[in-house]
Amino acid sequence: MTYRLYLFYLSAIFSICSCANSQNDAKAQMSFPGTEIGRFAAAWFESVNSGETGTLEDYGILKDGWDAYHASMIALAQKNEGITPYLVSYFTDQTIEIYAKENLGGYVRVVLSYDADQNSIYAMSIKKSFEAKDYPLQYGLEEKHVIALVEKIAEELKSNYVYKNDGKKIADGLLARIDTYKKIAQGDLLARTLTKDLVAISNDKHLQVIPPSLESEVIARFIGEDDSEDVTDEPSVEINMLDSNIGYLKMDRFTDNAFFEDQVAETQNSLKDAKAIVIDLRQSGGGDGKAVSNMIAYLINDKIVLKDGQKIPAKNSVANRERPIYILTSDSSKSAAEALAYYAITFGFAKVVGEPTAGAGYLVDVFELPHSFFLVNSTRTSFDKGEGWQGKGVIPDIVVKASEALDIVINEINKNR
Template sequence: MRSLLLAGAIAAAAPFALVAMPAQAQTAVKFDSRATVEAVRKTLRENYVLKERRPALDAALAKGLASGRYTVTDPQELASRINADLDAVAHDKHLGISFNPQVAAELKPGGQGDDDGEQAQFFRDLAHRNNHGVTELRVLPGNVRLLRYDGFMWTGAESQAAIDTAMAFLRGGDAIVIDLRTNGGGSPDAVRRLASYFVPAGAKLVTFHMRDEKPTVSNADAEVAGGRITGKPVYVLTSGRSASAAEEFASHVKGFGFGTLVGETTAGAGYRNDSYPIPGGFVLSVSVGRPELPDGSDWEAKGVPPRLAVAPDLALDRAQQDALTNLAGKAQGPLRTELEWAAAVHAARIARAAPALALAAYAGRYGERSIAVEGAGLIFQRDGGPKSALVPLGGDLFALERDPRTRLRFVSANGAVTGFVLERADGSKIEASKA
């Protein structure tokens, strides 16, 4: 298994968390807990990235052995207790042990899997099934182009082609959104390729310090398909689940200043890890390297903070609001109104704007159009046409979710809704009375 910048924000040993053991395979397992713990101690003494922390990790495990804490028969319980003790010392999201005989059997004793073997094929197949992490490409209102990237997967030419295809799509947008909110990390090679579209050719991205080896430097690619992307607003969405390689990319967004981070501070999982087989069918993920950004910093244990802080579920709305507002400032005529109205929809969602009246007051027939209460909102439909949710903009003003260029401004008399005016961004209006 290659060293990866890959972590789960909570679960340890993320590189092999993808390979879940069937429940029936976890029962009636015999193992020597002492031999397991001693193997963990030896592996950490020889490989953990921070030499000054190795004695404290070893002391914690020795204490657990002496107290009988690890004298258990359930392998999952043993893994849980070891992880708790390691976390109390290191708070390292790449450090942890997992019970997984299947992966343990595929790993070489030195900690490296067979790159040409079954495990390497597993990850190649995984990347292929998930389009190498590129899980969604979408055009949003205002020609804002969205890439949802769920993993920095890298198998070589195929992964590069997937990234290049995604970037060709984004290039056509007036603004770009890259969603890393559920991206737990992956390969530095994928980070390099994606970042290369936004930073100068050959730019120093990160230096990796691996064990006692000579540091290695990752530099931006000299060439990318279609050339660098410049002059477009770029927004990168993050959450506490954005980890490791996703945090390296977020660091480049911040360090090179080519985009705006939106959401919440990332996980703070900065180290690179290898996986080692441990007697008893266990796999130990060990941090064996650390990154160093061009300014000498890293993101371990602190994460990368956003410039626009907002709850993760509102990050896309916040990015769209900002992008559309900026685009509207450069537009004129109906297009400017269209972009401003679209931005207002996202602002209202973030502020959770409330209507002036109870939802039921707006329901009813308005000529060939109808409005109904469905769930916690209102649904607008023209006879024979598609349904669209109505987004409250505050007071008696609503926008059509399917078409933010259209608004409904309700009219009331003596506290009762009597009709609405359908307004369009091009200035046209349609008045309708309530039956």
Template sequence: MKAHFKTMLLMLFVIVQNTVAQDTKRIFNTKEKNAVVSAVKTHLEESYIDLDLSKKMITELDKNLKSNKYNKITSPDEFSKTITEDLQSISKDLHLKVRFEPERIAQEKHVVSEEKQLEMEKRTALQMAEVNYGFEEAKILDGNIGYLNLTQFVDIKYAEETASATMNFLSNTNAIIIDLRSNGGGVPSMMQLLSSYFFDKTPVLLSDFYERKTNTKTQLYSFENVIGKRSINKPLYILTSKNTFSAAEAFAYTLKHLDKATVVGEITKGGANRTKRVNLNDEFTISIPYIQSIHPVTKSNWEGKGVQPTIKTNEKDAFVYAYVDAIEKTFKRNKNTTLNKIGYVFLQDKSVDNAIIVFQENVKLFPNDSNSWDSLGEAYFANQDKKNALKAYKKALELDSTLDSAKSMIQKLESKN
């Protein structure tokens, strides 16, 4: 019986695959194109978050139809990509996409039993567990600074236990760095949960939401109850890149403008509004932003603009700048010694560029400390920057004429010139 069932599933899969292959190769005629464009226009007019922009996009599509722009396109895939480009050229909305995906639509229409749905749910949970629900790395850095590399925002129905365990692991640190540089987003519930660890139990308004089609408003608050210890007054740093998107941006933007986080890195991708995927027909879908996010402080969001970092730097250097700033803000004593130790950890790990940044910051903070200049000279030398190494060693010797390590390196560098 099981073998027969597997055979039937295999046959169904092959049929669907063959159908998709045939659909991809077939000629896509003008009547079909017009029908897809018409369906796109209907959904834009009904649901897209910005009515004025939807009208402009509809005008653009009409203009392209009249100019026969789409006439030469015979591939459904190419057609969907072209329509997407036309919509995004007006809206600048990276969530707004038309896709050719008959296989996905066919699978959706296939009636699935309750038992099968439960099996699929378990499979999804297992897949999420295999990547630890996006919690890729959590550790305590020198100086008691917590670090979390979070690669996606998974629904808390799967990931609450892991999220809570991670936040509790980091709860006794002096500051926390959450790395979202490779995070493409996910679902709001994880953003809501993680945010809640940085507020007290009194619920705080995180975001308002407005749906134009139904003219309804909803709100998202921090949770009154979380598992374990909160980190209410702890410095929080959120690392971003140009690839940080959607729910990851929501987390950064929300906490930045509620004065709970320092954002370090690059301007993010710029996708703010909630999206749903709708079938246009049996072959095409549209992902359409239909609910607008509105921050309670800015009364706006980051759509098309991205989240602006508090400390702007490139993606590669974001971590070390956040780390140094965290040490500066949380250490009252032995700051010089701690930064020097961190610099040498980077040197030992062959992260010479990071070591140089740490040592440079150390000599800014402690310009009369000979050892800090000596360490900076060592980092420059490791980076084969002999000119700056010599300057640093000379400064170290100027501050301490008995510093033998600086004397030795100056002789070595000058003998090579």
């Protein structure tokens, strides 16, 4: 696979605001669209970075009840000494996505939606991301580019999808919609649209089209040996001790590298005196199966053998052979996170509490597409068809709302101890 790095400037159709460069933190110029959604985004960043809501009062922030949620975003920005926008991912009349950098943290995507006709905000979010880059066709896709891209996706699905008949059906479903894609000129918007439709057609939440802006995501997720400073895959494990001496691990991504392994091993020392362990996977987007195996080794009493024949020996476990372990899930828990929950239930080394998981159960590979896009395609499975969690998720031992899962677990731990 060939990887190419592009650095280009945005078109002059955008208005200008001052911001910090994502790669060297020096002052630079970043462009917002000269539209209502662009002006809203500029006001939003000014607000979260200044700590003042005044710039958003004209956008219905108080009317729509967004003030408390927005206050939490201000707090996040202050914790990181600001959130600096550096690249517009895509925009429509009502929605804009912007790549940004927490000044003391990692890369994020900010998604904002505003209806000017209704003077109403209806979406704000900050999601972890990867360093993004400009590319030549970011705003200049033509119909010929789109056709080539969609046809290559269909070809890869037919040739390499885990079940050939399913791959053909998904490919045919995507090709039937090709006319709806031909007028999309923004590369990131096309990638998001294709991803959404692929998932809708297939019920396979692993299928994804990655735009050239997120080449660093491809490198971080699929080429773990790359040590470039430009590639940031922020994991991973947050370790805390809660009240009542309960150990808490929040795991956002399972990463097969030495840093992740060191973090997992550190849980032994950090949580050695905890009376119970809680592993929070409610926002975990998955990751590498090897990292899951490494985590399981610390949680089991005796060697286990997985469905694919992999043998996992027990390490000097954080479980201490006696302490209860709980895993929290939501419908956002995907892939590798689902594997940990699935094997916890299968082998009984932890109790799973929360919502059924996303149902992304196949193993994937990445394929190059025309114009430096990429396709994440499901190519393998460790289970016979119908087994595992593909398409149906992992059903927790205790099914509750994800937002209530931690409190319920804490109450159960305290009641039983």
